[in-house]
Amino acid sequence: xxxxxxxxxxxLVTAVAVSACRQYLPSNRYLQxxxxxxxxxxxADARRKFNHAKHMxxxxxTDVTCLSCHRFDALIDTGNDEMAREIAARALYPGNxxxxxxxxxxxxxxxxxxxACTTCHDNLAALLPADHEVAWLKVHSSMxxxxxxxxxxxxxxxxxxxxxxxxDTIQTRMHDRNFxxxxxxxxxxxxxxxxxCHREDFCINCHQQxxxxxxx
Amino acid sequence: MGLWVGCLSGLPAHxxxxxxxxxxxGQVRQSDQPDQSEAPVDFYGNLGASGLYGGSSLDTYFxxxxxxxxxxxxxxFYAGSLRVPSAIPGVDFTLGRQxxxxxxxxxxxxxxxxxxxxxxxxxGLTVFGGAPRYFEPTYSSNSLSQDxxxxxxxxxxxxxxxxxxxxxxxxxxxxxxxxxxxLTATGSRAFTRLPGMPNVYGSFAMDTRHxxxxxxxxxxxxxxxxxxxxxxxxxxYYKPQNQGEYLIDNMNRREDPIFELFSLSEMRQFRxxxxxxxxxTFSAYGDYSYQRYERQNHNVxxxxxxxxxxxxxxxxxxxxxxxxxYYVLDSAGGNVNGGKIYYESRVYHRLLFRTKFNVAYYKKxxxxxxxxxxxxxxxxxxxxxxxxGELDFEANHNKRFSEDYRFGFSIRYNFDxxxxxxxxxxxxxxxxxxxxxxxxxxx
Numbered sequence: 060x061x062x063x064x065x066x067x068x069x070x071l072v073t074a075v076a077v078s079a080c081r082q083y084l085p086s087n088r089y090l091q092x093x094x095x096x097x098x099x100x101x102x103a104d105a106r107r108k109f110n111h112a113k114h115m116x117x118x119x120x121t122d123v124t125c126l127s128c129h130r131f132d133a134l135i136d137t138g139n140d141e142m143a144r145e146i147a148a149r150a151l152y153p154g155n156x157x158x159x160x161x162x163x164x165x166x167x168x169x170x171x172x173x174x175a176c177t178t179c180h181d182n183l184a185a186l187l188p189a190d191h192e193v194a195w196l197k198v199h200s201s202m203x204x205x206x207x208x209x210x211x212x213x214x215x216x217x218x219x220x221x222x223x224x225x226x227d228t229i230q231t232r233m234h235d236r237n238f239x240x241x242x243x244x245x246x247x248x249x250x251x252x253x254x255x256c257h258r259e260d261f262c263i264n265c266h267q268q269x270x271x272x273x274x275x
Numbered sequence: 276m277g278l279w280v281g282c283l284s285g286l287p288a289h290x291x292x293x294x295x296x297x298x299x300x301g302q303v304r305q306s307d308q309p310d311q312s313e314a315p316v317d318f319y320g321n322l323g324a325s326g327l328y329g330g331s332s333l334d335t336y337f338x339x340x341x342x343x344x345x346x347x348x349x350x351x352f353y354a355g356s357l358r359v360p361s362a363i364p365g366v367d368f369t370l371g372r373q374x375x376x377x378x379x380x381x382x383x384x385x386x387x388x389x390x391x392x393x394x395x396x397x398x399g400l401t402v403f404g405g406a407p408r409y410f411e412p413t414y415s416s417n418s419l420s421q422d423x424x425x426x427x428x429x430x431x432x433x434x435x436x437x438x439x440x441x442x443x444x445x446x447x448x449x450x451x452x453x454x455x456x457x458l459t460a461t462g463s464r465a466f467t468r469l470p471g472m473p474n475v476y477g478s479f480a481m482d483t484r485h486x487x488x489x490x491x492x493x494x495x496x497x498x499x500x501x502x503x504x505x506x507x508x509x510x511x512y513y514k515p516q517n518q519g520e521y522l523i524d525n526m527n528r529r530e531d532p533i534f535e536l537f538s539l540s541e542m543r544q545f546r547x548x549x550x551x552x553x554x555x556t557f558s559a560y561g562d563y564s565y566q567r568y569e570r571q572n573h574n575v576x577x578x579x580x581x582x583x584x585x586x587x588x589x590x591x592x593x594x595x596x597x598x599x600x601y602y603v604l605d606s607a608g609g610n611v612n613g614g615k616i617y618y619e620s621r622v623y624h625r626l627l628f629r630t631k632f633n634v635a636y637y638k639k640x641x642x643x644x645x646x647x648x649x650x651x652x653x654x655x656x657x658x659x660x661x662x663x664g665e666l667d668f669e670a671n672h673n674k675r676f677s678e679d680y681r682f683g684f685s686i687r688y689n690f691d692x693x694x695x696x697x698x699x700x701x702x703x704x705x706x707x708x709x710x711x712x713x714x715x716x717x718x
Contacts, residue, residue: 070652071630074618075597081590081622091624093594190474190496194507194548194562201492201509203376204478205463206439208391216374217296217321217336220353223374224384224410225338227317229302229683236671237647241604241611241637248578248606249566250537251513251544255382259533261411 105179106152121169128153176212186213200255223256294691296321302667302683305676306344314343326693329362334373351410353384367391375403377427378459379480379490380445383407385425393433401443402428423449429459438464445480455516456484471497485516488541503552514541540569556591560584570607578606584615594621609639627655627665647673661689 077084086092118127125131130150135143158179161169176186190202203210210219222233233256234242246253246262253262301316318339325332336354341347356371368390375389376382387405404426429443440462447454463476474496480489494509515532534542546564553559566578584600596619604611613635620628630652638644648671655665667683 068632068650071616071618071632074620074628074630075616077620081595084622090626092622093624189472189498189505192505192550194546194550194560197546197548197562197564198494198496198507198509200382201476201478201494202463204378205441205461205476207376209439210376215321215323216334216354216356219374219376219382220336220384223382224353225319225351226410227300227315227338227340229300229315229317231649231651235615235631235633236649236669237613237633237635237673240645240647240673240675241609241635241639244604244606244608244611244637244639245580246533247537247576247608248580248604249544249564250534250568251511251542251566253533254515257411257533258409259531259536262533262536264411 105155105158108179109158117169117172128157174208174212291324291326291694292691293324293694294689295323296687296689298685298687300683300685302681304681305679307675312344316341316343329359331357331359331362333357353410365393365395367393372408375405375425377401377403378429378441378443378445378457378461379478379492380425380427380447380455380457380459383425384410387425397432397434398430399433400428400430401441422451423447427459429461435464437467438462440464453484455482455489457482457489471499473497482516487514487516488512489514489516505550505552507548509544509546511544511546512541513544538568538570539572542566542568556588558586560586576607578604580604590622595619607640609637609641609643611635611637613637625657627653627657627663629653629655643674645674647671649673655685663687 081092084090084092129152135146135150137143137146160167161172162174162178180186225232238245296319298319299316300319301314303312303314305311306313319337320339321336323332323334327333334354334356338349338351338353340349340351352372354372354374356369356373358367358369360367368388370388372384372386373389374382375385375387377389385405385407387403389401389403391399391401393399404424407423407425425445425447427443427445429441431441431443432439441460443459443461445455445457445459457480459478459480461478463474465472465474475493476495477491477493479491481487482489491512492509493511494507496505496507498505513534515534544564544566546562548560548562550558550560561581561583563579563581566580567575568578570576580603582600582602584598587597589595589597596617598615598617600615600617602611602613602615613633615631615633617631618629620626630650632648632650634646634648636644636646649669650671651667651669653665653667655663657663663686665685665687667681667685669679669681669683671679671681673679
């Protein structure tokens with residue numbers, strides 16, 4: 060066992076050391092490093108999805124004109140003609156405020172406009188909400204109760220099921236393998252939490268059938 | 276030919292999205308029984324289709340298990356539902372086995388129907404009802420289903436910017452008896468113009484049948500600009516219903532929540548967490564919760580759960596993750612001090628690597644003490660886009676096994692394709708409902 064522990068520890072230390080100097084990792088035809096551009100969070104995918112033909116009937120019926128979204132009058136004066144042309148061309152494209160005017164939950168939303176982020180966005184990494192950063196695993200239940208539709212914007216129901224219902228004995232998704240040996244301490248520290256996924260019979264069946272003292 | 280073209284052009288321009296996430300997991304390990312091995316193999320299927328008529332979508336999720344060493348098997352059917360979001364304007368309904376998380380009544384997988392009605396005004400209505408299904412892994416009791424029903428609904432705001440409030444009702448019945456009858460309220464509101472952009476949230480459930488508060492939570496998030504710290508505080512109250520000694524006939528068990536095994540009173544909880552972004556790629560975090568409840572009359576016990584750690588994202592792109600954490604548990608059952616380290620790398624196009632190690636020293640009230648270790652190494656290879664194979668090695672040391680080695684594999688296939696009934700002006704169009712993709716690993 061000591062050898063296995065030493066081996067895993069050595070691999071971990073090596074992995075952390077390697078991660079500190081990624082630029083020195085080999086890259087060849089068999090092992091190709093990902094390019095930074097592939098990983099940059101961007102919302103460009105949403106812009107590419109916009110379909111004028113599909114939107115025109117709705118926009119026309121709500122008195123939205125071309126000028127509502129596109130700035131043909133943007134005056135760009137940079138002293139550099141080429142740069143000015145490029146910026147002016149970019150200014151023609153509306154920002155996310157134009158899309159969110161109708162699609163996001165607000166007073167200006169059009170009822171028929173789908174609200175889900177994934178209607179337009181494929182790259183959800185760029186959309187990670189700020190509140191998912193701190194202790195999210197512990198507080199997500201309260202937020203999900205308050206607004207379940209917000210979760211459905213990005214997650215399928217299988218995402219919830221994977222942690223709350225799916226319990227295979229191969230993967231350790233919620234509890235590491237050694238949790239079994241001190242779960243009684245955690246259960247007594249916060250017995251409310253166990254009930255999020257398990258029912259009383261889960262405890263009783265196992266303790267009865269394996270002749271485990273309740274104290275353990 | 277002209278007739279055929281005419282017929283095709285008469286069809287609505289639908290693009291149907293088909294997607295799937297199929298995985299096979301296997302492991303070889305020692306059994307708890309002396310001199311026996313286990314070789315479980317799990318097949319998971321998560322399949323869906325969207326963009327069907329009326330914008331409807333189908334979703335299913337199931338598991339097939341077979342222990343090759345003992346020829347035992349089990350099946351779980353987690354979800355199989357049809358969602359029709361826009362066949363009737365303003366009415367979105369889902370029918371079938373689905374995951375329900377509506378209000379403070381709890382989360383369920385249920386054979387149910389759920390209807391969201393949004394007439395376009397400031398409020399909407401949600402109603403749901405069905406029979407819950409339970410999945411527990413113990414001794415093949417994979418689907419514990421009794422004569423149980425849940426019903427509920429709520430009225431909620433639909434146009435409130437940066438927030439949502441709802442009031443509702445939830446009832447849970449079993450064997451023609453009412454277990455819970457809750458009046459519920461939930462709310463969340465972000466104040467984006469205030470310093471720190473605080474977000475306040477909460478939920479409340481009152482059991483009208485038992486005349487007591489079932490649960491309540493109040494919390495808030497905020498952000499401090501200098502230093503860059505995110506904070507979260509939360510306070511909860513919990514008092515589930517004690518159903519007494521009533522036994523379910525065929526299960527020979529009571530029906531109380533797990534909490535009732537440990538307490539006869541209510542529980543109060545306070546927890547706080549913070550995350551300090553030291554640099555763009557390095558952050559520290561901590562979390563602590565305090566619980567207090569009566570184990571017996573006038574015998575108050577306290578529980579402490581805490582953790583602190585650092586998260587390092589070398590390169591800042593999330594392709595590598597290093598997490599180091601210390602955790603502590605202290606309760607009437609004993610105490611635990613442990614540490615975890617986790618590393619994951621996806622810096623190569625086709626190679627995935629992850630490893631973790633968890634060591635915990637525990638001392639229990641039964642005078643047991645030990646150090647339990649678990650470690651895992653996994654190497655994956657992207658065989659082709661969407662198809663990933665992985666080999667795992669796991670080593671454990673604990674009171675039951677002084678040496679426990681496990682070898683595992685997984686094969687996972689993701690696909691997402693779109694069928695076109697007829698040529699579209701642009702390659703991709705917005706369809707309703709959209710298909711969430713978060714939570715799926717990028718391969």
